[in-house]
Amino acid sequence: IGFAAGHDNTTFPDGFLLGAATASYQIEGGWNADGKGVNIWDTLTHERSIYVEDKYNGDLADDSYNLYMEDVKHLKNMGAQLYRFSISWARILPEGHDYKINEAGIDYYNRLINALLDNGIEPIVTIYHWDLPQKLQDLGGWPNIVLATYNENYARVLFKNFGDRVKLWITFNEPRTFMAAYASDTGMAPSINTPGIGDYLTSRTVLTAHANIYRMYEREFKQQQKGKIGISLWNVWCEPISTNQVDACERYQQFHLGLRAHPIFSESGNYPSVPVKRVDHNSRAEGLTSSRLPKITPEEVNCRTGTYDFLGFNFYTSNLGKRGVTGGIPSKGRDTGAILSQDAEWPESASSWLRVVPWALRKQLNWIANAYGNPPIFVTENGYSDYGGLNDTSRVLYYSEYMKEMLKAIHIDGVNVFGYTAWSLLDNFEWLAGYTERFGVCDVDFDDPNRPRIPKESAKVLTEIFNTRKIPERFLD
Numbered sequence: 001i002g003f004a005a006g007h008d009n010t011t012f013p014d015g016f017l018l019g020a021a022t023a024s025y026q027i028e029g030g031w032n033a034d035g036k037g038v039n040i041w042d043t044l045t046h047e048r049s050i051y052v053e054d055k056y057n058g059d060l061a062d063d064s065y066n067l068y069m070e071d072v073k074h075l076k077n078m079g080a081q082l083y084r085f086s087i088s089w090a091r092i093l094p095e096g097h098d099y100k101i102n103e104a105g106i107d108y109y110n111r112l113i114n115a116l117l118d119n120g121i122e123p124i125v126t127i128y129h130w131d132l133p134q135k136l137q138d139l140g141g142w143p144n145i146v147l148a149t150y151n152e153n154y155a156r157v158l159f160k161n162f163g164d165r166v167k168l169w170i171t172f173n174e175p176r177t178f179m180a181a182y183a184s185d186t187g188m189a190p191s192i193n194t195p196g197i198g199d200y201l202t203s204r205t206v207l208t209a210h211a212n213i214y215r216m217y218e219r220e221f222k223q224q225q226k227g228k229i230g231i232s233l234w235n236v237w238c239e240p241i242s243t244n245q246v247d248a249c250e251r252y253q254q255f256h257l258g259l260r261a262h263p264i265f266s267e268s269g270n271y272p273s274v275p276v277k278r279v280d281h282n283s284r285a286e287g288l289t290s291s292r293l294p295k296i297t298p299e300e301v302n303c304r305t306g307t308y309d310f311l312g313f314n315f316y317t318s319n320l321g322k323r324g325v326t327g328g329i330p331s332k333g334r335d336t337g338a339i340l341s342q343d344a345e346w347p348e349s350a351s352s353w354l355r356v357v358p359w360a361l362r363k364q365l366n367w368i369a370n371a372y373g374n375p376p377i378f379v380t381e382n383g384y385s386d387y388g389g390l391n392d393t394s395r396v397l398y399y400s401e402y403m404k405e406m407l408k409a410i411h412i413d414g415v416n417v418f419g420y421t422a423w424s425l426l427d428n429f430e431w432l433a434g435y436t437e438r439f440g441v442c443d444v445d446f447d448d449p450n451r452p453r454i455p456k457e458s459a460k461v462l463t464e465i466f467n468t469r470k471i472p473e474r475f476l477d
């Protein structure tokens with residue numbers, strides 16, 4: 001497709017939205033403040049702190065529960081048009097159920113949302129970013145399909161209370177990541193070891209919940225509130241290690257992105273056929289009577305397809321892929337049938353999984369556009385980790401290079417990307433890595449109880465980009 005020759009491929013299109021992102025457990029602190037209930041990350045970090053690299057937790061984190069005005073100030077200074085944050089389910093509904101609403105939690109998010117709007121910053125709100133109320137985990141957590149109903153009831157409370165002002169909603173952040181929390185007992189919370197089963201059940205609950213929330217919003221709120229709803233999926237690009245390994249990477253895409261994206265964004269409303277066949281086949285070979293990947297019924301197909309206004313997409317890095325089998329029996333790794341590695345030439349970060357591969361973003365965006373009819377895409381996360389410090393030259397390069405590739409996808413390839421929020425506004429609690437890996441464009445001093453924020457070099461460059469709406473000359477080839 002492409003745009004007219006001479007179009008400036010390093011400029012953001014009119015109307016393109018730019019901002020920064022965070023998530024509740026990673027920044028808020030206030031873990032037991034004013035009636036908040038316990039969630040699975042409170043439990044994991046308190047009871048199994050050994051799982052976290054520095055054995056630390058999010059009890060105080062960036063203390064955004066108290067210091068949110070500081071966050072708003074820095075966003076404003078950067079010229080951010082929007083702020084992506086998530087709502088802590090247990091802060092709103094301490095026990096997960098909607099019979100007991102914590103008014104202090106409602107107040108907190110009202111204050112944050114109003115402060116953002118007063119400063120001309122639009123909120124984009126993630127309904128679920130991994131901090132499940134412990135009471136719901138006690139019922140089995142996401143593998144239990146009843147959570148789809150409880151999650152829908154929670155979402156309704158949010159639409160009722162905040163939907164007059166919040167117009168961009170994300171149902172889930174990265175189902176792929178938190179389904180893996182049910183595939184290992186040394187992983188993310190709740191860290192349950194049911195690989196190849198609990199993870200697929202989680203995936204089903206999430207798809208059901210997403211579709212039901214979308215339909216509920218349509219029925220009960222959309223006409224009045226006029227908001228948009230999406231889901232944020234995460235993927236790592238898979239580059240075939242050689243030209244005869246293309247099928248392995250295609251399979252990887254179908255297992256890791258397609259399993260969630262296909263039911264929502266394709267017309268079929270169902271899983272892609274490749275994972276269905278492979279999991280059916282493996283399940284039979286393991287002696288099971290029914291497939292570990294639960295079937296989607298015709299009714300569900302009708303309810304699911306098209307339940308989106310946009311596709312949120314989190315992107316960081318790439319792998320090399322080839323055919324092969326790894327992982328225990330059963331496991332999603334074994335079902336996928338792809339062996340991954342990284343190219344030693346790709347620059348490293350502080351996170352073992354994250355290497356700098358800017359061109360992979362363009363390829364991945366094109367893959368999505370081709371697979372799902374070029375839906376509107378919002379890049380809800382993209383960022384780089386180091387060990388801290390204000391002079392973050394590598395992060396500056398990361399952002400400018402990845403943004404250049406995203407702009408090529410937009411201007412040259414015609415991919416429909418309409419927004420971008422950098423991960424992250426702040427250094428924060430990086431899950432199992434604790435505070436050892438830093439993703440922020442603002443530095444936070446975790447030794448100082450006042451948690452001062454200081455913009456890094458990268459925040460200054462993003463400020464320039466947000467204000468000029470183009471990639472600065474000095475970063476062009």
Ligand code: PNW
Pocket residue numbers: 023026173174177234314316353381423430439
């Ligand atoms: C995302 N991996 O998660 C999350 O949405 C954020 O909360 C997180 O802080 C950020 O990326 C940086 O990690 C990921 O292992 C978690 O490849 C794990 C991976 C990738 C992204």
